Amino acid sequence: MVSKSQIKLITSLEQKKHRTKMGLFVVEGKKGIEEVLGSNFELHSLFTTQDIFNAPQDKTHLISEAELKKISRLKTAQIGLAVFEIPVQTEIKLDGLVIALDGVRDPGNLGTIIRLCDWFGVQTLLCSLDTVDCYNSKVVQASMGSITRVKIDYVDLPLFLKENNSHLKAGTFLEGENLFVSEIPKDSILILGNEAKGISEGIEKLVEKKINIPQFSNVKNTESLNVATATAILLSEFRRKENY
Amino acid sequence: MVSKSQIKLITSLEQKKHRTKMGLFVVEGKKGIEEVLGSNFELHSLFTTQDIFNAPQDKTHLISEAELKKISRLKTAQIGLAVFEIPVQTEIKLDGLVIALDGVRDPGNLGTIIRLCDWFGVQTLLCSLDTVDCYNSKVVQASMGSITRVKIDYVDLPLFLKENNSHLKAGTFLEGENLFVSEIPKDSILILGNEAKGISEGIEKLVEKKINIPQFSNVKNTESLNVATATAILLSEFRRKENY
Numbered sequence: 001m002v003s004k005s006q007i008k009l010i011t012s013l014e015q016k017k018h019r020t021k022m023g024l025f026v027v028e029g030k031k032g033i034e035e036v037l038g039s040n041f042e043l044h045s046l047f048t049t050q051d052i053f054n055a056p057q058d059k060t061h062l063i064s065e066a067e068l069k070k071i072s073r074l075k076t077a078q079i080g081l082a083v084f085e086i087p088v089q090t091e092i093k094l095d096g097l098v099i100a101l102d103g104v105r106d107p108g109n110l111g112t113i114i115r116l117c118d119w120f121g122v123q124t125l126l127c128s129l130d131t132v133d134c135y136n137s138k139v140v141q142a143s144m145g146s147i148t149r150v151k152i153d154y155v156d157l158p159l160f161l162k163e164n165n166s167h168l169k170a171g172t173f174l175e176g177e178n179l180f181v182s183e184i185p186k187d188s189i190l191i192l193g194n195e196a197k198g199i200s201e202g203i204e205k206l207v208e209k210k211i212n213i214p215q216f217s218n219v220k221n222t223e224s225l226n227v228a229t230a231t232a233i234l235l236s237e238f239r240r241k242e243n244y
Numbered sequence: 245m246v247s248k249s250q251i252k253l254i255t256s257l258e259q260k261k262h263r264t265k266m267g268l269f270v271v272e273g274k275k276g277i278e279e280v281l282g283s284n285f286e287l288h289s290l291f292t293t294q295d296i297f298n299a300p301q302d303k304t305h306l307i308s309e310a311e312l313k314k315i316s317r318l319k320t321a322q323i324g325l326a327v328f329e330i331p332v333q334t335e336i337k338l339d340g341l342v343i344a345l346d347g348v349r350d351p352g353n354l355g356t357i358i359r360l361c362d363w364f365g366v367q368t369l370l371c372s373l374d375t376v377d378c379y380n381s382k383v384v385q386a387s388m389g390s391i392t393r394v395k396i397d398y399v400d401l402p403l404f405l406k407e408n409n410s411h412l413k414a415g416t417f418l419e420g421e422n423l424f425v426s427e428i429p430k431d432s433i434l435i436l437g438n439e440a441k442g443i444s445e446g447i448e449k450l451v452e453k454k455i456n457i458p459q460f461s462n463v464k465n466t467e468s469l470n471v472a473t474a475t476a477i478l479l480s481e482f483r484r485k486e487n488y
Contacts, residue, residue, distance in 0.1 A: 108352075112470060112473060115467070115469075115470070116469075116473060118461055119459055119460065119461060119469060120459075120460045120461070121460035121461045121462060144467050145467065146467070149461070149463055178488075180484045180487070180488045181488060213480070214483075215363055215364075216363070216364045216365035216483050216487075217362055217363060217364070217365045217393065218365060219393055223359070223363075223388050223389065223390070225359075225360075225363060225476075226356060226359070228473065229356060229360060229472065229473060229476040232469075232473040232476045232477050233476050233477060233480040236457070236477040236480065236481065237480065237481075237484070239458075239460050240424045240481070243424070243460075244422075244424045244425060
């Protein structure tokens with residue numbers, strides 16, 4: 001059974017201010033829940049129509065399809081919904097390549113970028129304070145479990161970059177150096193900008209190396225690449241140079 | 245003004261069977277409409293609240309916000325909606341690198357892949373018959389105008405690959421050769437598979453070279469990369485090898 005207060009809690013977690021206040025976030029669907037259960041994230045409560053999860057019994061609530069539908073945000077509710085504790089933010093450690101996002105707003109893009117960091121072994125993902133919250137349910141969904149394996153830190157990005165002196169700050173700009181011939185040191189922060197506006201002026205001033213993904217079409221057009229596909233290309237090229 | 249028959253036509257174009265029957269598709273929003281107007285696609289009719297487009301007057305219909313809202317599929321209707329003619333499918337020419345999609349179903353993924361083909365100068369995009377229709381409005385939207393610059397052909401993919409002998413057929417598989425050390429000839433067809441199931445069995449038999457994008461994370465996980473980000477990495481690496 002789901003109590004009224006539980007419904008109220010779960011619904012409130014749709015909003016960032018409540019997630020932050022309560023230190024909790026929601027994961028939906030069998031695969032997503034299993035991924036997070038298998039990580040070191042702490043389970044708060046699990047609501048499921050089938051007792052198939054490897055979770056403590058005292059935190060597991062068997063519920064009906066109708067009850068699940070009531071608390072789910074998905075069009076088609078899937079087996080279960082779990083509430084997990086947001087990990088306490090620990091000291092930021094920069095080791096090797098770091099990705100920094102300057103105002104990425106689309107949940108799907110952030111989820112894809114988290115998944116890419118996981119794939120390419122990037123330990124730390126820095127997000128500016130105006131980047132979409134990584135515990136937004138759409139981000140969690142799109143990250144496919146990678147959110148448990150990548151350390152994500154929200155920081156005052158201009159201040160952070162100004163104070164850091166261990167890493168080279170690199171960013172993508174149309175007038176930048178060709179990515180494929182550019183040398184990017186092992187300890188770098190690669191900065192990616194907002195979907196519409198790119199890297200903000202304040203951050204641009206702090207960039208020490210501008211790089212560009214060359215375009216190969218006959219007809220030049222003004223469109224840039226999507227921020228998630230740009231991240232994919234940058235990470236792949238960085239690891240290639242490092243390893244092959 | 246929008247007549248009842250015009251509303252009926254526009255609404256019917258939400259369905260693939262009607263788009264195919266009428267040979268027409270819909271583009272919404274200022275930027276998208278301008279991109280397609282500037283291409284060699286033929287305008288059928290334009291409905292707009294502001295007379296700001298460079299389009300023939302006899303095909304331009306000035307309408308009210310309320311009328312636009314009635315015909316728009318967007319949550320927030322934007323300035324105009326245009327109907328264009330679907331180009332007549334001409335002979336398929338394979339010159340240089342070709343991308344082939346085997347059952348890609350997500351409109352956002354197909355749109356992103358069209359945009360990537362445009363960026364990386366891929367002239368021909370082959371789609372299996374069960375790949376989502378490229379004139380679906382979500383695909384058109386996500387392709388950001390690139391749909392006018394990339395030739396997209398829907399074919400019986402297994403038959404087409406079987407009969408082609410000019411190109412090497414390459415595909416992405418977990419057990420494939422490392423992309424970064426693999427040699428891919430100039431005349432290749434790179435095959436990408438369905439979001440959930442990957443490349444189908446029938447197509448796998450026809451693949452002459454299996455390649456893999458290596459994973460660099462410490463914890464191996466079973467998730468693969470999203471099909472659009474995989475395409476980005478493959479195209480970028482192909483062009484790098486060719487040019488640098």
